[in-house]
Amino acid sequence: MTAPAPTLLDRVDRLPVGPGAPGERDTDPRGTVAALAVDGCLLGFYAEAHPADDGWWSRALTAVAAYAGAPAPHQCGSNLDLELEATPFRDASPLTDAVLRLVRAGGTDALTLDRIAAESGRDPDWVLSMHGSVQELVDALVARVAEQAFDDLLPAHDEPALPELLAACASSERVVAMVRFLALTGVELDPGAVDEVRAASPVARGVAGLSDRELVAALALDGWALGSTARRYPWPETVTAGVAAELRALAA
Numbered sequence: 001m002t003a004p005a006p007t008l009l010d011r012v013d014r015l016p017v018g019p020g021a022p023g024e025r026d027t028d029p030r031g032t033v034a035a036l037a038v039d040g041c042l043l044g045f046y047a048e049a050h051p052a053d054d055g056w057w058s059r060a061l062t063a064v065a066a067y068a069g070a071p072a073p074h075q076c077g078s079n080l081d082l083e084l085e086a087t088p089f090r091d092a093s094p095l096t097d098a099v100l101r102l103v104r105a106g107g108t109d110a111l112t113l114d115r116i117a118a119e120s121g122r123d124p125d126w127v128l129s130m131h132g133s134v135q136e137l138v139d140a141l142v143a144r145v146a147e148q149a150f151d152d153l154l155p156a157h158d159e160p161a162l163p164e165l166l167a168a169c170a171s172s173e174r175v176v177a178m179v180r181f182l183a184l185t186g187v188e189l190d191p192g193a194v195d196e197v198r199a200a201s202p203v204a205r206g207v208a209g210l211s212d213r214e215l216v217a218a219l220a221l222d223g224w225a226l227g228s229t230a231r232r233y234p235w236p237e238t239v240t241a242g243v244a245a246e247l248r249a250l251a252a
Contacts (some may be wrong), residue, residue, distance in 0.1 A: 008251035018238030029242035034068035040225030
């Protein structure tokens with residue numbers, strides 16, 4: 001007999017709780033939960049763990065913005081491209097397409113000159129003459145996708161804050177650029193964590209009737225489950241007591 005999926009409160013109770021980073025004060029647990037929920041959206045998309053339909057995503061962005069007291073992102077049909085969202089690691093450029101397919105299948109370790117040349121139908125010497133080295137090719141792609149994700153949303157070299165992240169998440173092109181950035185910079189999700197989210201998350205399971213507060217909590221918990229176990233993804237070791245209390249209140 002299959003065990004029932006854990007409740008949101010069960011998942012909150014399993015979070016590691018600690019004092020936070022040295023010198024860090026627990027002054028904005030709500031902001032931290034909102035950021036975790038955005039991580040849940042993006043990492044869930046990267047993991048292919050959440051439903052492919054766009055309805056819950058639009059609602060999630062509005063719910064997270066309202067919860068955090070941030071401006072609601074502008075969402076319009078012209079910014080949506082469901083075909084692009086369905087194939088985020090394919091590209092019209094044969095060389096870019098080859099790099100994306102290889103990195104998606106085998107991580108950055110799969111990006112060798114011979115493999116890229118074979119997958120793209122290019123001669124290895126041509127690849128080197130155009131880009132210098134595999135690392136220079138990857139660096140150029142990383143710079144391009146970062147610009148596609150946040151161009152015109154941020155001053156140069158600034159880190160995106162919650163309003164900018166929400167605005168980026170309202171565009172299919174930007175969301176795809178962000179997950180391509182994760183793949184090209186070596187972020188790899190733990191398969192066990194992905195399976196856990198698929199089994200435990202009410203978003204992944206398509207549970208109907210979630211309130212906006214429950215939706216924010218579920219996405220934040222998905223963000224923690226995927227982000228805390230990912231390779232090459234900077235992440236704290238614990239949540240603060242304030243964040244745990246905020247999540248518990250949302251899930252209750």
